[in-house]
Amino acid sequence: MKSALIDAYGIPEQVVRCVDRHDPGDPLEGEAVIDVLAFPINPADIWFCKGQYRLRPPLPAVPGAECVGRVVAVGPGVTSPRVGDLVINLQRENWCARRRVAASDLVAIDPQTDVAQAAMLRINPATALLLLTDLRRLEPGDWVIQNTANSGVGRWVTVLARRMGIRSVNVVRRQSLFKDLYERGADVCVLAGSELAARVRAETDNAPIGLGLDAVGGEGSAQLASCLADDSMLCHYGSATGLDPQLPRQELMVRGLTVTGFMLGRFLARRSPEDVHELYQGLARMLRNPVTHVPVQKIYPIEAIRDAVRHAQQGERGGKILVTPNGDI
């Protein structure tokens, strides 16, 4: 079977390659085998290939934090999922054509779910949801602000905030993104840059913003912090710049901001496996509404993994980059 592989950590499009590997074989007791239908290339996968992710396994290694697949076989004792089910895999190493995994790590989702959207279900929608529910108590009418609002996470934050009655300020780098974000339920869209706080105050009529979601780092974190109300919270959950968050100490000392961080695995680990399955099944049901859909810029075959990885690192993309290891979806 085809698989992507890295045998060194370094420049992602140079260290990743497509290889032929042994088929994983028949499922043992408690296991299932899936054909991987599609996977996205996420920023965390790029950090993984660079050797700068929190997980740095011995090499060679197969990247890939998420995928959608179809169950092709189940081992003894497995009642769920069933052969033919559409599933997402909660385990890693998904950049390949076929996986053999513990059946309990597969979440069966509505078979009608859009396959491309399901490929992106495991990481970003759950991150957006837990950023809104698990950091601090938010009531309908409260305000949040986020940068990289056009990212996969950001688009889900916008949609989920609207559903929860929370008002969102969405910071992006291009005005052309505003229309899409307003259609998803954004209350305010603004361009990143200097004087952000003054522009946000004007657009929100000075509303107190209680939570800031930062995936930029560096000066971007300070800009977002400057938009927040006193005694509010800034959560750093990603770094598009690769920089640590930087903010003036006055934000902490004088204005009482709390700075925290988020990692999906850490927050999911606080829930039971049943709750985690339910969470994903609920998010999959939301995919019936196209307003949740995240645009896909291009789909590559796995043989072109280097091109896909290169493309995924380009800024100002029109959507996510997907790879389909078993042909068209």
Ligand SMILES: NC(=O)c1ccc[n+]([C@@H]2O[C@H](COP(=O)([O-])OP(=O)(O)OC[C@H]3O[C@@H](n4cnc5c(N)ncnc54)[C@H](OP(=O)(O)O)[C@@H]3O)[C@@H](O)[C@H]2O)c1
């Ligand atoms: N902590 C967690 O558990 C967790 C989970 C999921 C995701 N994340 C993080 O969340 C972030 C978004 O992930 P995603 O998959 O949703 O991303 P994505 O869809 O690939 O989008 C990338 C985003 O980053 C922006 N960007 C790229 N370079 C930038 C720069 N130099 N300055 C400012 N913005 C820049 C892009 O804006 P343009 O379109 O303007 O280029 C785009 O909005 C990533 O940092 C990822 O690592 C964290």
